[in-house]
Amino acid sequence: xxxxxxxxxxxxxxxxxxxxxxxxxxxxxxxxxxxxxxxxxxxxxxxxxxxxxxxxxxxxxxxxxxxxxxxxxxxxxxxxxxxxxxxxxxxxxxxxxxxxxxxxxxxxxxxxxxxxxxxxxxxxxxxxxxxxxxxxxxxxxxxxxxxxxxxxxxxxxxxxxxxxxxxxxxxxxxxxxxxxxxxxxxxxxxxxxxxxxxxxxxxxxxxxxxxxxxxxxxxxxxxxxxxxxxxxxxxxxxxxxxxxxxxxxxxxxxxxxxxxxxxxxxxxxxxxxxxxxxxxxxxxxxxxxxxxxxxxxxxxxxxxxxxxxxxxxxxxxxxxxxxxxxxxxxxxxxxxxxxxxxxxxxxxxxxxxxxxxxxxxxxxxxxxxxxxxxxxxxxxxxxxxxxxxxxxxxxxxxxxxxxxxxxxxxxxxx
Numbered sequence: 159x160x161x162x163x164x165x166x167x168x169x170x171x172x173x174x175x176x177x178x179x180x181x182x183x184x185x186x187x188x189x190x191x192x193x194x195x196x197x198x199x200x201x202x203x204x205x206x207x208x209x210x211x212x213x214x215x216x217x218x219x220x221x222x223x224x225x226x227x228x229x230x231x232x233x234x235x236x237x238x239x240x241x242x243x244x245x246x247x248x249x250x251x252x253x254x255x256x257x258x259x260x261x262x263x264x265x266x267x268x269x270x271x272x273x274x275x276x277x278x279x280x281x282x283x284x285x286x287x288x289x290x291x292x293x294x295x296x297x298x299x300x301x302x303x304x305x306x307x308x309x310x311x312x313x314x315x316x317x318x319x320x321x322x323x324x325x326x327x328x329x330x331x332x333x334x335x336x337x338x339x340x341x342x343x344x345x346x347x348x349x350x351x352x353x354x355x356x357x358x359x360x361x362x363x364x365x366x367x368x369x370x371x372x373x374x375x376x377x378x379x380x381x382x383x384x385x386x387x388x389x390x391x392x393x394x395x396x397x398x399x400x401x402x403x404x405x406x407x408x409x410x411x412x413x414x415x416x417x418x419x420x421x422x423x424x425x426x427x428x429x430x431x432x433x434x435x436x437x438x439x440x441x442x443x444x445x446x447x448x449x450x451x452x453x454x455x456x457x458x459x460x461x462x463x464x465x466x467x468x469x470x471x472x473x474x475x476x477x478x479x480x481x482x483x484x485x486x487x488x489x490x491x492x493x494x495x496x497x498x499x500x501x502x503x504x505x506x507x508x509x510x511x512x513x514x515x516x517x518x519x520x521x522x523x524x525x526x527x528x529x530x531x532x533x534x535x536x537x538x539x540x541x542x543x544x545x546x547x548x549x550x551x552x553x554x555x556x557x558x559x560x561x562x563x564x565x566x567x568x569x570x571x572x
Contacts, residue, residue, distance in 0.1 A: 164441040164448065166552060167512040171480050171490075173438055177454050178484040184340045190328055193320050195381055196338035197486045202314040204331045207304035212267040214243075214274045216299045219258040219288055223273035226293040234281070234289040243268065258288045267300055274299035307331060317488045319381070341383040342485045345404035346370045348389045349397065349415040349424070350465065355389065368538060369414035369463070369470045376474050380482050382410075397424045402432060405458040409485060412478065413451075415465040425462045429453040443511045443552060447473040459485075467538050472514050472547075496546070496564030499526035505557040507550040516544035519565055528565050544568055 165173070185199035214220065221237060229235040237258035243249045243265040253259060253270035261267070261274060276299060279292040307313060313327050314320065320328075320336070328336065348370045356366050367389055374384040387404055390397050404411045413425055430436035433455035442450045446469035451462030459481050463470040483490055499519060507513045516531045528548065533540050546565040550557060557563060 164443045167444050170442045174480050183487040185337050186340050187335050193336040196320050198314045198318050199337040199339045200316050201312045204307045204309050204313050207309045208307035208330045212303045214261045214265050216276045217263050218274045218276045220261045220271035220274050221258050223294050223296045226290050229290045229293045231291045234291050237288040239288050272296045339486045343408040344377050344382045344410045345385050345387050345408040347387045347413045351392050353389045368467045394424045398428045401428050405455045411460045413462045445513045496566045498562050499528040499565050501561045502529050504559050507556045509555050512552045513550040515548045516540050517548050519545040
C-alpha cells in the first residue's frame with residue numbers, strides 16, 4: 159500500500175466500526191462505589207419500586223385532600239389529630255374523613271391519606287385538633303409508591319457510561335454490584351531516535367516524549383487502562399518485538415510517531431507481518447493528522463499516529479475514540495454536542511479535507527464568540543490554550559467572519 163492513499167474521515171470511521179463490530183466485549187462485576195465512569199455491560203433493571211411506599215415531601219399533616227377543599231385563613235377546616243408517623247417506621251394507622259396524622263418529611267403516608275398539609279399552613283388550638291388554613295390537592299406534597307422508579311423498568315441501558323447521577327439512581331434501587339465492561343487495555347508505543355523520557359535531561363537534537371503522556375491521559379479519560387511500552391528507537395527488530403508483545407497483552411495498540419517518514423516503513427511492515435488483515439488505512443484526509451495508519455493484527459486494532467502532539471490528539475479524538483467505544487459496546491455518537499458561537503475572523507480550509515481548528519471561546523454582550531488560535535501546527539502550547547475545537551467539514555472551503563459555528567469544548571468555561 160502506498161503512503162498517503164488518503165481516505166475521507168467518514169470512511170475511516172466506517173472502516174474501524176466495520177472491523178470491530180464483532181468484537182467480544184468481556185464484562186466484570188464491580189461494587190457501586192467503583193462504577194463511576196464505567197460502561198454498563200447489560201441493561202440494569204430496577205427490582206423494586208422507588209420509593210417503596212408513598213411518603214411525604216414536607217413536614218406537616220397527612221389528610222384526605224377532599225376535607226381541605228375550600229379551606230382558607232378566613233375559613234379554616236377542622237381535623238382531629240389521631241396520631242403521628244415516626245421517621246423510618248411503618249405507618250400502621252388508617253385515616254378517615256376529618257382525621258389528620260402528624261408526619262415528617264420522608265415519612266410513610268398512612269392508609270387513606272392522599273395529601274399532606276404543610277406545617278406552616280396549619281394551627282393547633284390544642285393537642286388533639288388541627289385547623290387547616292389552605293387546601294391541598296390530591297397527591298400534593300406526596301411522592302407516591304413507584305412514582306420515581308417502577309420495579310421492572312430499565313434504569314441503565316447496556317453501553318451507557320455511568321455518571322454520578324446514575325450512581326444515585328442505582329443506590330436508590332439497592333444495586334450494590336454492577337455488571338460493567340472491562341476497561342479496554344491500550345498499549346502506547348513511542349518511536350523515534352530523538353525521543354527521551356520526561357525524567358531525562360535533554361541534549362541537542364532530543365525532545366521529550368510528550369505524546370505517550372498526553373495520549374495516555376486522553377485514553378484514561380475515555381475509560382481505558384493504559385500500558386506504556388516505552389520508547390523504541392528506529393530499529394525494525396526492536397519495534398517488531400515490542401509491537402508483538404503489545405498485541406499479545408492488550409486489546410488496542412497506539413504507535414506514537416508510527417506514521418512519520420522515518421517510522422512508517424517499520425510500522426506498515428510490522429503490522430502486515432504480525433497478522434491479517436494488516437494495514438487497512440494509510441492516510442486520512444484530515445488536518446492535523448493526515449499521515450495516520452490503521453490496521454488489524456488478527457483481532458487487535460493498531461493505530462499509527464503522527465508525531466506532532468496536536469495531530470496525535472486530534473486523531474485520537476476522531477478515530478481512536480471510535481475504536482474504544484466499539485470495543486466497550488457503546489453506540490457511536492451521531493454528532494458531538496457543541497456550543498454555538500459567532501466566529502470573529504475568516505478561517506480558510508481546503509475542500510476535500512476535514513479540518514480541526516483550536517479555538518478560544520469567550521462571552522460578549524451575552525453571546526459566545528470564538529476566535530482561532532494562530533500558530534504553527536507543531537506548537538504544543540496551542541493545545542493548552544484552546545477552550546475547544548471547530549470542525550470544518552470536507553465539503554466546505556472555510557468559515558467566515560460572523561458565521562455561527564459549533565465549538566466542541568475541551569474544558570468548561572467557569
